[in-house]
Amino acid sequence: MQLYRYGGSQGLLGENSWQIAPGDIHIFDFSSEFYSTASDSSVIGVVIPHEYIGYDPARHPSHMVFRGNTSTGKFLTNTLLALFGELPNVKMEDADDLSKGFCGLLEGLLKPQEPSGAGERKHREDRRNEMRSFLNRNLSDPNLGVGNLCRQFNMSRPSVYREFAETGGVANYIVQRRLERAYYQLASVPEGARRIKEVAYGVGFNDPAHFSRLFRRRFGITPRQAASLDGAGRLTRLQQERPKNGSVNFGQLSEWLQSI
Structure with a gap:
């Protein structure tokens, strides 16, 4: 999961291309081969195992984007920035609950990405x-x-x-x-x-x-x-x-x- 604070990136995953603008949240499946180039930029991100957020490569797309001008994108951006801002103060006994809460949030956001029925x-x-x-x-x-x-x-x-x-x-x-x-x-x-x-x-x-x-x-x-x-x-x-x-x-x- 990546957030560009400034700068940007563009790339290709399979037959799909993407462009990352500041404020956009992008989620990649790192087990897929992709190519990207980035401009001078500042990026924060987290690497999460598939099973922690219920990600299934057979059901979910290899790349998902939440634009920074949408409510969901803004919410994810604020949550990620708050998480990184609080990390220096997190105690070991609280780290597990904090990571589970963050992963649970992402798992919930992945649900709409799942195809169902037709x-x-x-x-x-x-x-x-x-x-x-x-x-x-x-x-x-x-x-x-x-x-x-x-x-x-x-x-x-x-x-x-x-x-x-x-x-x-x-x-x-x-x-x-x-x-x-x-x-x-x-x-x-x-x-x-x-x-x-x-x-x-x-x-x-x-x-x-x-x-x-x-x-x-x-x-x-x-x-x-x-x-x-x-x-x-x-x-x-x-x-x-x-x-x-x-x-x-x-x-x-x-x-x-x-x-x-």
């Missing part, structure tokens, strides 16, 4: 979309997995698993998105412009042979056949090649390609 559902949906977007942006990382989501969104592994239960888990979601991206890259560039191995490595697969097996299982054709599809969904050089069961509908594959 708001909670919207919050979870937005977070789920952000997690999927994060994975989609980082598919080329062969080590991408649950641990990345835990660190990026300050969530426990069980919480992450729950968010991806309907997609068959995080690993399955990543594999399916990688295969879809590979299909798009193979079928959307001129034949021979990209090697299949390059595409496999580029979307995060370490083993091209394993990639080819998964690709055929998902789409019913090989990566080589996908690379031979022209823009209308017809086979060019490999036009006569078909799976033995003859079940692949290349027109449907083309329509699907144009939709992703």
Whole structure:
């Protein structure tokens, strides 16, 4: 929790930016990675463990601000200044009660920050979309997995698993998105412009042979056949090649390609 008495700061946490003006109270989750720059300033602040104020990274935002021109902001500013002014006189036997009272105040102020009902559902949906977007942006990382989501969104592994239960888990979601991206890259560039191995490595697969097996299982054709599809969904050089069961509908594959 920080209060700038004069000067200011600006920074970035995730995809959200902020600016701190004198008199504003800002609360950061220090377990999240953020970047900031500050002008010549005077700052007072306190560092408080999550559990002391009932903060839950899965439910509360990583950054909260109470502007100095609001009633709540003024109240927090006066309380923080009074606390720091009284610290030199506080006796050890009173310190515990004083800290509990201050933390209880902050815990009460955090309650309105908690999403509830429809708001909670919207919050979870937005977070789920952000997690999927994060994975989609980082598919080329062969080590991408649950641990990345835990660190990026300050969530426990069980919480992450729950968010991806309907997609068959995080690993399955990543594999399916990688295969879809590979299909798009193979079928959307001129034949021979990209090697299949390059595409496999580029979307995060370490083993091209394993990639080819998964690709055929998902789409019913090989990566080589996908690379031979022209823009209308017809086979060019490999036009006569078909799976033995003859079940692949290349027109449907083309329509699907144009939709992703």
